[in-house]
Amino acid sequence: MPDSKISALPDATSVADGDEFAIVQGGVTKRATRAEVLGTGLTAVAALTSAADKQPYYTGAGTAALADLTAFGRSLNDDTTAAAGRITLNGYATTATAAGTTTLTVDSPYLQFFTGTSTQTIVLPVASTMTLGSQFYIANNSTGALTVQSSGANVITVMAAGSRLMVTCILASGTGVASWSTWLWATEVASGKRLIVSNSLTFTGTDGSTVAFGAGGTVVYTTGDQTLSGIKSFPTAAPGTNTTQAATTAFTTAAIAALDVVTAGTNITVTSGGGTKTIATEATFAAKALAAPRLSFVDTVGANVVNTTTETDLLGTTWTIPANRLVVGSIVRVIAWGTRIDNVGVASTTTFNLRFGTIAAGPSIGIVQLPVRTASATATPWRWEVDGIVISSGGTKVVWSAAMGEASVTAGVTDFQRTRGGLSTVIDPTVITDLKVTAMHGVANANLSTLVSGAMCFITDPL
Numbered sequence: 001m002p003d004s005k006i007s008a009l010p011d012a013t014s015v016a017d018g019d020e021f022a023i024v025q026g027g028v029t030k031r032a033t034r035a036e037v038l039g040t041g042l043t044a045v046a047a048l049t050s051a052a053d054k055q056p057y058y059t060g061a062g063t064a065a066l067a068d069l070t071a072f073g074r075s076l077n078d079d080t081t082a083a084a085g086r087i088t089l090n091g092y093a094t095t096a097t098a099a100g101t102t103t104l105t106v107d108s109p110y111l112q113f114f115t116g117t118s119t120q121t122i123v124l125p126v127a128s129t130m131t132l133g134s135q136f137y138i139a140n141n142s143t144g145a146l147t148v149q150s151s152g153a154n155v156i157t158v159m160a161a162g163s164r165l166m167v168t169c170i171l172a173s174g175t176g177v178a179s180w181s182t183w184l185w186a187t188e189v190a191s192g193k194r195l196i197v198s199n200s201l202t203f204t205g206t207d208g209s210t211v212a213f214g215a216g217g218t219v220v221y222t223t224g225d226q227t228l229s230g231i232k233s234f235p236t237a238a239p240g241t242n243t244t245q246a247a248t249t250a251f252t253t254a255a256i257a258a259l260d261v262v263t264a265g266t267n268i269t270v271t272s273g274g275g276t277k278t279i280a281t282e283a284t285f286a287a288k289a290l291a292a293p294r295l296s297f298v299d300t301v302g303a304n305v306v307n308t309t310t311e312t313d314l315l316g317t318t319w320t321i322p323a324n325r326l327v328v329g330s331i332v333r334v335i336a337w338g339t340r341i342d343n344v345g346v347a348s349t350t351t352f353n354l355r356f357g358t359i360a361a362g363p364s365i366g367i368v369q370l371p372v373r374t375a376s377a378t379a380t381p382w383r384w385e386v387d388g389i390v391i392s393s394g395g396t397k398v399v400w401s402a403a404m405g406e407a408s409v410t411a412g413v414t415d416f417q418r419t420r421g422g423l424s425t426v427i428d429p430t431v432i433t434d435l436k437v438t439a440m441h442g443v444a445n446a447n448l449s450t451l452v453s454g455a456m457c458f459i460t461d462p463l
Contacts, residue, residue, distance in 0.1 A: 122148045138165040
């Protein structure tokens with residue numbers, strides 16, 4: 001065929017697989033089909049039907065297909081670095097609080113930061129538009145509170161200044177709180193420090209409460225006895241306050257200063273519900289007050305124990321020790337005296353006891369036994385003394401020593417030759433206790449009698 005210019009050739013309307021092309025290969029004009037010109041790869045792509053948001057990809061040797069390519073995918077494709085890709089994936093938004101409302105959608109960035117000095121309401125997306133597991137991380141870098149709501153305006157949580165919140169969609173339906181799970185960080189630990197909690201711990205208090213510890217500081221709690229070290233400050237109560245709160249040195253100083261001053265040579269008058277008593281002032285008053293027993297009982301009525309082996313109360317009055325009256329170091333002294341007639345003709349003794357509480361069940365201590373005497377109708381005088389000292393508190397233990405004596409029938413004198421020590425009993429000092437003096441005979445006989453003429457008890461506080 002004659003030579004012609006390419007521009008003089010007519011345009012082809014389409015190219016089919018069987019059409020041929022003239023190509024120059026190595027300086028020689030040859031003919032080739034479309035498949036030979038494109039090759040198998042481009043031929044497979046050329047066979048696809050193009051569409052919006054699609055991209056071709058190879059499914060095998062000489063085969064190709066179309067895949068979706070969304071706008072989000074294209075936004076990630078154009079990122080040139082990993083850092084840029086992470087920003088695209090997570091997203092980032094910052095909002096200045098202005099007492100307004102920020103409404104999030106399914107397309108809102110994962111990272112949501114709030115700054116400023118005001119409050120703000122954050123409305124989460126409609127749950128039905130979300131994918132299960134979708135999350136938002138909200139950071140409150142403002143000084144105001146952020147109120148986080150569901151799409152139905154239900155309050156999920158309120159974020160204080162400086163707190164962080166992770167919200168996760170757990171139900172892709174509904175408009176309430178149940179569609180979301182929250183994880184709130186509202187604690188702050190200073191740089192270089194850490195907080196260790198080895199057990200469940202609950203703090204309660206009012207907003208703004210602080211707890212400060214010095215070096216090696218220890219929390220003082222309400223269970224058990226506590227010892228405070230160092231200088232502690234407490235509020236000073238108003239003058240005249242009578243409560244169990246701690247008394248400061250300022251309160252004590254003011255109370256002492258408010259006491260009446262007694263002028264030398266004058267009397268002190270004490271007024272109570274039972275009347276008025278006047279105490280004469282003298283130089284040795286203070287010394288006598290310290291030495292005097294703080295609680296005393298005297299009984300001069302007494303009882304006569306006759307013909308019985310039953311323990312019998314000898315006192316005509318009741319000796320009552322108030323609750324919490326006995327403390328470690330308290331001294332209890334009991335003295336009793338009387339006469340005994342022993343005309344039985346058989347061996348017999350009289351045994352004395354101290355009882356705290358009831359005779360049947362109260363703690364007791366066997367004091368002394370009067371010795372067996374020669375049968376005689378003569379009344380023989382006797383006297384005994386018992387001293388006890390409290391050596392422990394709690395279940396209070398009292399250790400006693402006793403001394404007794406009985407006049408000789410012939411000599412008429414009392415000989416304190418029998419002494420006993422190391423006796424002890426445990427009593428409860430936290431309750432009101434009646435102290436009883438009892439006696440009983442070894443045998444029951446009408447000719448055996450023990451008469452108590454008088455008894456005294458003194459309880460002295462430790463100095």
